[in-house]
Amino acid sequence: MDRKLTQRGEERRKQLMAYATARFAQNGFHPTSVAEITEGLGVGKGVFYWYFDSKEELLRAILADAQLDLRRRQRAAVSGAASPSDGIEAGLRASMAWSIEHPDYFRLFQFAATDDRFNQGLRKGEQVAVNDAAKVLAAAMEAGEIPDGDATLLSHALLGVNTHLVQQVHRGVLAPSDDLIDAAVSFCLHGLLGRPAPA
Amino acid sequence: MDRKLTQRGEERRKQLMAYATARFAQNGFHPTSVAEITEGLGVGKGVFYWYFDSKEELLRAILADAQLDLRRRQRAAVSGAASPSDGIEAGLRASMAWSIEHPDYFRLFQFAATDDRFNQGLRKGEQVAVNDAAKVLAAAMEAGEIPDGDATLLSHALLGVNTHLVQQVHRGVLAPSDDLIDAAVSFCLHGLLGRPAPA
DNA sequence: TCCCGCGGACGAAACAGTCCGTTCACATCG
């Protein structure tokens, strides 16, 4: 959908996306019908199809928005780092903080990863983030801050720790304390460091 | 559903579960209809509802089966380990190997984690596995093999690395080589070790 | 007066799940 929108229209579009985000996150994408969204907002179905071609396109738009926001946050964090390893830590902390602050988006990402229709678009963005991380890791290896290794693989390992721990936070299994983030960062950095001083 | 099954019935039930596993993994749970399953198998709808109360119950049965199989493999691996840290490594390797060998089950787990209806049952089992791992970690801490820390949190960190890397393997981003598993194990063990020898 | 934004009835399709008659495997008995 590609329509010329007035201020009012822009707001309506955002309202639809915000409400749908909440419903999708709580109920699931498939079980949530378009009617449920429009009725929840007290509007007619015409409104929905004025702004979006389909439910699928709506989710895609939501995911793209969320991804953009996350990437912005990551980039900002990494750009202000002194050394590569500082960059790794800053990126890690920024990612975890963002994911903890946006449970609905996080959940939508998780779902989208299981559905090829959405995964495709998502992976492209994830690849960019992973490549960024891998570049920082490669720089850190170059600088001798960490031992050599497969930078892509290690980036994914970091992402995995990050993601899974945040998931537990949202499930209430772990508390979203600073200690948790510190522990995660410590685990990751030492994982990267390998054996710093072979005894 | 709780029916007395003959040999023939037992086989039919397994056939339904196997076919549904493949369809759910490829197409997604919601987009796959009961009719699609029965037609794919060339049987009537009566057959489906003879063995399962609903599509939901079918998935639950599949997940329970898969989880049982995974747990068996983990337990077998850990039980044959000499020391706690050996147990950690063995469990890690067993989990990754199983997950790589069973892409469909893995994918179904991923989906189930995003849907509260299935997540509930799944988490119970995951908790058991995590608790097992945490116990091994606690033992390793006791034995001075690794520094003290939150065993539950660390178990989840391990699980996160494991899960995310396997996901990349199934996506074709990473190759399922021994090197990959070795690198993952190394990352995890060093993450656990923290700083073994402060330089 | 445009036309963006909107309401909601509507069509067509798909869906989960039911129902009931039929068939198959095997046991029991005359």
Add this chain to the structure above:
DNA sequence: CGATGTGAACGGACTGTTTCGTCCGCGGGA
């Protein structure tokens, strides 16, 4: 050994509901 019985297993039409997406007329602000 053939007739009869029994219950598991099955086929597939059918029901009632829900779904997505369209259509078309209305209104109010620029």
